[in-house]
Amino acid sequence: MEIPYTVEVRPDTGLYNAKMGIWLFLASEVMLFGALFSSYIILRTGNPDWVQHSMNVPLATLNTMILISSSVTVIMSWASLRLNNFARFRMFLGGTLLLAAGFMVVKGIEYSQEFSQGLFPWSDNYMGIYFTLTGLHGLHVVGGMVVFGYLLGPGAKMWKTAPEQFTNRIECVGLYWHFVDLVWIFLFPSLYLL
Amino acid sequence: MGGHNSPEDIKKETRTYLLVFAALATLTVITVTVSYLDLNRTQAIIVALFIASIKAGLVAAFFMHLLSEEKFIYSVLLLTLVLFAALFILPIGNYADALGEHFVMEGVEHGEPGAH
Amino acid sequence: MSPIDEQHPDEAPELSAEAHDHGHDDDHGHHEQSFIWKYVFSTDHKVIGIQYGITALLFLALGFALMMIMRWQLGNPGQPVPFIGGWLGQANAPGGIILPEFYNQLGAMHGTIMVFLGVVPLAVGAFGNYVVPLQIGAPDMAFPKLNMASYWVYFLGGVVMLASFFAPGGAANSGWTSYPPLSVAVATEGQTYWLIGMIFLITSSLLGSVNFITTIVQLRAPGMTWMRLPFFVWAQLVTAFLLLLAFPPLEAAGVFQLMDRVLGTSFFLPSGLIVSNQVLQVAGGGSALLWQHLFWFLAHPEVYVLVLPAMGIIAEIIANNTRKPLWGYKPLVYSTIFLGFMSFIVWAHHMFLTGMGTVMNAFFQTTTMIISIPSVVILTALLISLWGASIRFNTPMLFALAFLPMFGIGGLTGLPLGLAPADIFLHDTYYVIGHFHYVVAPGTIFALFAGIYYWYPKVTGRRMSEMLGKIHFWTSLVFINGVFMPMFLQGFAGVSRRLYDGGATYSHAQGVLEWNAFMSNSAFLLGLAQLPFIFNFFWSIKMGEAVDSNPWRATTLEWAATTSPPLGHGNFETVPVVYRGPYEYSVPGCDEDYLPQNMAVQEG
Numbered sequence A: 001m002e003i004p005y006t007v008e009v010r011p012d013t014g015l016y017n018a019k020m021g022i023w024l025f026l027a028s029e030v031m032l033f034g035a036l037f038s039s040y041i042i043l044r045t046g047n048p049d050w051v052q053h054s055m056n057v058p059l060a061t062l063n064t065m066i067l068i069s070s071s072v073t074v075i076m077s078w079a080s081l082r083l084n085n086f087a088r089f090r091m092f093l094g095g096t097l098l099l100a101a102g103f104m105v106v107k108g109i110e111y112s113q114e115f116s117q118g119l120f121p122w123s124d125n126y127m128g129i130y131f132t133l134t135g136l137h138g139l140h141v142v143g144g145m146v147v148f149g150y151l152l153g154p155g156a157k158m159w160k161t162a163p164e165q166f167t168n169r170i171e172c173v174g175l176y177w178h179f180v181d182l183v184w185i186f187l188f189p190s191l192y193l194l
Numbered sequence B: 001m002g003g004h005n006s007p008e009d010i011k012k013e014t015r016t017y018l019l020v021f022a023a024l025a026t027l028t029v030i031t032v033t034v035s036y037l038d039l040n041r042t043q044a045i046i047v048a049l050f051i052a053s054i055k056a057g058l059v060a061a062f063f064m065h066l067l068s069e070e071k072f073i074y075s076v077l078l079l080t081l082v083l084f085a086a087l088f089i090l091p092i093g094n095y096a097d098a099l100g101e102h103f104v105m106e107g108v109e110h111g112e113p114g115a116h
Numbered sequence C: 001m002s003p004i005d006e007q008h009p010d011e012a013p014e015l016s017a018e019a020h021d022h023g024h025d026d027d028h029g030h031h032e033q034s035f036i037w038k039y040v041f042s043t044d045h046k047v048i049g050i051q052y053g054i055t056a057l058l059f060l061a062l063g064f065a066l067m068m069i070m071r072w073q074l075g076n077p078g079q080p081v082p083f084i085g086g087w088l089g090q091a092n093a094p095g096g097i098i099l100p101e102f103y104n105q106l107g108a109m110h111g112t113i114m115v116f117l118g119v120v121p122l123a124v125g126a127f128g129n130y131v132v133p134l135q136i137g138a139p140d141m142a143f144p145k146l147n148m149a150s151y152w153v154y155f156l157g158g159v160v161m162l163a164s165f166f167a168p169g170g171a172a173n174s175g176w177t178s179y180p181p182l183s184v185a186v187a188t189e190g191q192t193y194w195l196i197g198m199i200f201l202i203t204s205s206l207l208g209s210v211n212f213i214t215t216i217v218q219l220r221a222p223g224m225t226w227m228r229l230p231f232f233v234w235a236q237l238v239t240a241f242l243l244l245l246a247f248p249p250l251e252a253a254g255v256f257q258l259m260d261r262v263l264g265t266s267f268f269l270p271s272g273l274i275v276s277n278q279v280l281q282v283a284g285g286g287s288a289l290l291w292q293h294l295f296w297f298l299a300h301p302e303v304y305v306l307v308l309p310a311m312g313i314i315a316e317i318i319a320n321n322t323r324k325p326l327w328g329y330k331p332l333v334y335s336t337i338f339l340g341f342m343s344f345i346v347w348a349h350h351m352f353l354t355g356m357g358t359v360m361n362a363f364f365q366t367t368t369m370i371i372s373i374p375s376v377v378i379l380t381a382l383l384i385s386l387w388g389a390s391i392r393f394n395t396p397m398l399f400a401l402a403f404l405p406m407f408g409i410g411g412l413t414g415l416p417l418g419l420a421p422a423d424i425f426l427h428d429t430y431y432v433i434g435h436f437h438y439v440v441a442p443g444t445i446f447a448l449f450a451g452i453y454y455w456y457p458k459v460t461g462r463r464m465s466e467m468l469g470k471i472h473f474w475t476s477l478v479f480i481n482g483v484f485m486p487m488f489l490q491g492f493a494g495v496s497r498r499l500y501d502g503g504a505t506y507s508h509a510q511g512v513l514e515w516n517a518f519m520s521n522s523a524f525l526l527g528l529a530q531l532p533f534i535f536n537f538f539w540s541i542k543m544g545e546a547v548d549s550n551p552w553r554a555t556t557l558e559w560a561a562t563t564s565p566p567l568g569h570g571n572f573e574t575v576p577v578v579y580r581g582p583y584e585y586s587v588p589g590c591d592e593d594y595l596p597q598n599m600a601v602q603e604g
Helices: A017-046 A057-082 A086-116 A125-152 A154-161 A163-193 B007-036 B041-063 B071-087 B089-096 C026-030 C035-040 C045-075 C100-136 C144-166 C182-186 C190-218 C231-262 C288-322 C329-345 C358-384 C395-418 C420-426 C430-460 C466-493 C507-512 C514-529 C531-543
Strands: none
Touching: A017 A125, A017 A163, A017 B071, A017 B089, A017 C190, A017 C231, A017 C288, A057 A086, A057 A163, A057 B007, A057 B041, A086 A125, A086 A163, A125 A154, A125 A163, A125 C231, A154 A163, A163 B007, A163 B041, B007 B041, B071 B089, B071 C231, B071 C329, B089 C288, B089 C358, C045 C100, C045 C144, C045 C430, C045 C514, C100 C144, C100 C190, C100 C231, C100 C288, C100 C430, C144 C190, C182 C231, C190 C231, C231 C288, C231 C329, C288 C329, C288 C358, C288 C395, C288 C430, C329 C358, C358 C395, C358 C420, C395 C420, C395 C430, C395 C466, C430 C466, C430 C531, C466 C507, C466 C514, C466 C531, C514 C531
C-alpha cells in the first residue's frame, strides 16, 4: 500500500505530508533559536561587565544580501519546475548553492579575522554567544547546502520518475531555506548592530 | 500546489518576488544606516527589531507563502509563537522583582547565585 | 518474533515519504528482502515499534539494576555489594563497597536512562509507533524512513550514554538535571558524553514527533474524524507536540553546556567562582540559573510526555474491559489539550528555591495549581468510566485499575510541591522522589505493563499467561508501594535526596533511617517480582495460547480491521472505513456487546 497524500493534498487540511512535516520542523526550529535569543538577552542584561565588541558590519551586511538573494534564487528554482523548465531549475538551485557557499566563505573570513584579534568563544560571553548563534546558523546553512547538492545530483532522478513529488521537495527545501534567511534577519541586527 | 502553474501566473509571482527582494535590500540598507545614528539603547533596539520584523514578515508572507497557507499551519505557528513568547518570560521574569529599583552591582556576593 | 511479510524496498530517501512511484504493477512488492533490510533497517512502523520496545525494556532493566546497587548501599551502608560487587571495578567500588562518587554516577544515570532511554522510547517509540497507524487505519507512518532514522539515532544516543560509564572518571554524576556549575566545573569526562548523548536523543525525539503529528493529521482513514479517534491517539498527538516544541531549548542549553565544558566558555559560570580553593580561570559573567530555566522548560513538559501515553493506554484498556464507552470522551480530549498547553508554562515550580523572586514564584505557583485541574478531570473521567460496568479482571485491566489510585497518590503529593511555601520545606527531599516515582513507576510503568499484556496478542498472535500475569501484578503492586511510600515519611523528616548515606549523618534523619533497609528490601523483592513477567514475555511468543485477530473483542481498528499480527505490507487488506466512535460497547439492540468502528451496519 502506498502512503496517501505524499503528492496529492489531503482535502480537509489542504496539505501534502512533506509540507506539514517541514512546517512542524520549522516550528521546532523557532523554539531552538528562540531559546538562543532569550539566552542572549539574559546573559547580556545580567552581566554588568558585558563587553560588546564591534564586529565587521560591512561583511555581515554583505552576507545579509547574499542570503536574501539566495532566497530569491531558491524560490525561482521552484517556479522553474512548475514551468517544466528543468534547465532553469538547475541554474537557480545551483545559484542558491553557490550563494550559500559564498555566505560560508564570508563567515570564514569573519571568524579568522576575529581569531587573529584574539577573540574566541571563551574570551567572554558576547563572543561565546556570537560564535554559538552564528555557528549553529552556519550549520543550518551547511545542512541546506548538503540537501541542495543532493537534489541537484542523485536526487534529481526523481524529476523523471515522479516530477510532482520532486517539485514538492523543492518547495519544502525552499521553505527551510527561507527560514534560515529569516533567522539571519534577526541575528544580524541583534549581534552586529545593537 | 497544482493550480497556478501557467506562465502568466509564474510571471506575476516572479514580479512579486523581485519586488520583495528590492524591499528587503532597501530595508537592510536602512537598518545599517540607522545603526550609525546616535540613538539611545531603547530606541536602537526598537527600531532595529521593528525593521527586522518587517523583513521577516515579507519573507514569511511572500517567499514562504504564508499569506495563502492552510489553517492547520496557521494554528501550529500561532501555538509556536505563544510558546516562543513564553521563552521570553525568562528575561523579564528574572528581573521582575527589581523593576523600578535602582540596581547597584557589587559583584557576586550580593546577587542571585550566578546571575548578577 | 512473529514473521513479518516481505517489505517493499525503499526508493527515494529524505524529506517526504517514500512512495511507490512506479507505473508497473504489484508483483514488484513480493520479492524477499534480506534480513538486514527486513528486520534491522526496516522502515515498517511495526518492526520499528518492536525495536524501540525491546531496546527500551533492556534500558529499563538496566536502570532498575543501577537503582538496586544504590539501594543496596542505602539499606546496607558500607557493605560490599553481593555477587556483582567485584564486577563494578576498583575505581567505583573497591572491595565491592560503592564509593560516594560512584553512587552519584548511579543516580544520574538511573534517572537519565529511565526517562530518556526507557520510559519515553517505550511509551512513544514502541507503543506509539506500533499502535497509532493501526488505530487510525493507516498503512504506515507518514515518513517511514524518518521513522527508521529516529530509532537508530536513539540507539546511538543510548550507546554514547552507556559508553560514558567507561570514560575516565566514570559516567555523568551531576543528576539527570546536570546543573552547572557542578556539571561544568567539577564533573568528569562522562558528563560530556552525557551531553552528546542527550543531543542524539533530542534529535531522535524531534524527528519522531514530526512523524507522529503528520501521521495522525494526514493519514486517518475515511470516516475517522477527530472525535472518533481513540483517546490513545489523542494522547500521542498532544505528546508529540510537547516533544516538538519543548525539546529545542534543551538542545540549545546542551550546546551551551558542551561549549562550557569543552571550549571553556562561561555561559553558565558566574565570575569569580571558586572551585577547590581556586578561582576558576574563565571569562565569567554567566548564569547558572539560565541552565535551569532552559532545562526545566523541556523537563516539565517531559513529565507529561511520560504520563499522557500511559493515560492513553489505560483509557483503551478500561473501555475494553468495562464493555462500556469511556465516560466523558470530550472532557478527556479537551483536558488533554489544555494540559499539554499549560505544561509549557509551569516549569519554574522546580526552581522556587533559587531566589528568582516573588513575582516569578507567584506566577508559576498559579499556573501549577491550574494545571492540576485537567489532570484531575482525566483521572475522574477514567474512574467514573468504571461505574456500572461489567468489569473483566484480566491482567491488563488489573494494571489499569491500579494505575488510577497510584497516579492519584502521585498527583496529590505533587500539590504541596507546587505551592512555594510548602516547597520550601519539601524541595530536594525524599518527598519529591516519592512523588515523582509514584507517577512514573506505579503510574506510567504499570500502564506500560498493561499495554504490553493488552497488545501482545496483536503483535504475536498469542496471549501471555494470565496466571503469571496476575502473580506479576500483585507482587509488583505490593512491593512497589513498599519502595516508595516510606519516602514521603523520610521527606517530611527532611532527609535530602542524592545522599550516599541515606541521611545517616544528619540528626533530623535518625528517626526515619530504619526505612532505608525496608525500602531496599522491597526494591529487591520488586526486582524478583519481574521474573514471572520476563519469563512470560519470552515463553508466550511460542507457547502462549494462540488467538484470533480480536481476542479482547475490542472496537478499535487495530483489533477489528486487521490480523494478529497485522499484514506486513500496508496493515490492512482494504482501507478501513470508519462509521462510529471508538468505544461503542454494549450498544442497545446489538447482538454483540461491541460494535467495531469499521463495521458497516445494514440499515433496516
